[in-house]
Amino acid sequence: MTEVRPAVLEDADQLARIHVDTWRATYTGLIPDTVIAGLSLNSSVQRWRDVLPTTPPRHCFVALDVTGDVIGFVRRGPSRDEGAAPTTGEVQSLYVHPEHWNTGAGRALLDTATTELRDDGFTDATLWVLTGNARARRFYERCGWHTDGRTQHDHRRGVVLDEVSYRRGL
Numbered sequence: 001m002t003e004v005r006p007a008v009l010e011d012a013d014q015l016a017r018i019h020v021d022t023w024r025a026t027y028t029g030l031i032p033d034t035v036i037a038g039l040s041l042n043s044s045v046q047r048w049r050d051v052l053p054t055t056p057p058r059h060c061f062v063a064l065d066v067t068g069d070v071i072g073f074v075r076r077g078p079s080r081d082e083g084a085a086p087t088t089g090e091v092q093s094l095y096v097h098p099e100h101w102n103t104g105a106g107r108a109l110l111d112t113a114t115t116e117l118r119d120d121g122f123t124d125a126t127l128w129v130l131t132g133n134a135r136a137r138r139f140y141e142r143c144g145w146h147t148d149g150r151t152q153h154d155h156r157r158g159v160v161l162d163e164v165s166y167r168r169g170l
């Protein structure tokens with residue numbers, strides 16, 4: 001069983017490393033090489049140091065390996081989509097370091113996020129995934145999520161990313 005606990009400020013360095021390494025492993029070939037080349041560990045550490053203190057309690061969780069190292073994270077909260085029902089939550093990001101894929105960490109983090117959303121009174125949840133991210137889409141489908149017919153062009157880091165929405169009841 002993967003241990004999962006709320007993230008703390010001291011996790012910032014590890015979270016940044018996971019973020020950058022996972023982007024490189026997952027998005028090379030899916031998004032422009034210039035974006036991948038521009039990823040910076042230092043900037044990511046700074047972003048996490050800014051974000052963690054302002055994140056509401058129990059909205060960001062980390063997964064640990066048997067030695068206690070942080071190997072993945074999930075962020076959850078109310079849906080950020082325009083016009084979303086107040087009862088719709090969102091899994092805002094889910095990343096497991098590539099060295100720890102297929103060990104159950106992703107499932108443990110996703111289960112934590114959906115349980116926390118349900119405990120807060122949300123009745124369903126959505127998430128956005130890159131249309132070409134076949135591995136993640138397969139993972140979500142095995143975990144009971146389904147596409148809900150929505151797509152978007154997300155403008156991030158100077159590029160346009162095609163994303164598809166997944167949804168599940170809680």
Ligand SMILES: CC(C)(COP(=O)(O)OP(=O)(O)OC[C@H]1O[C@@H](n2cnc3c(N)ncnc32)[C@H](O)[C@@H]1OP(=O)(O)O)[C@@H](O)C(=O)NCCC(=O)NCCS
Pocket residue numbers: 022026093094095096097100101102103104105106107108127128129130133135136138139142
């Ligand atoms: C998508 C992602 C979060 C999945 O995380 P993960 O830790 O690999 O997920 P799990 O290990 O829980 O499950 C993956 C597979 O491993 C299997 N698995 C789980 N525990 C296992 C174990 N102990 N031994 C072997 N296989 C195992 C699961 O059954 C699952 O297989 P399936 O998809 O055929 O059902 C991860 O690949 C990732 O971070 N990808 C890059 C970032 C990304 O795309 N995030 C989503 C963006 S929205």
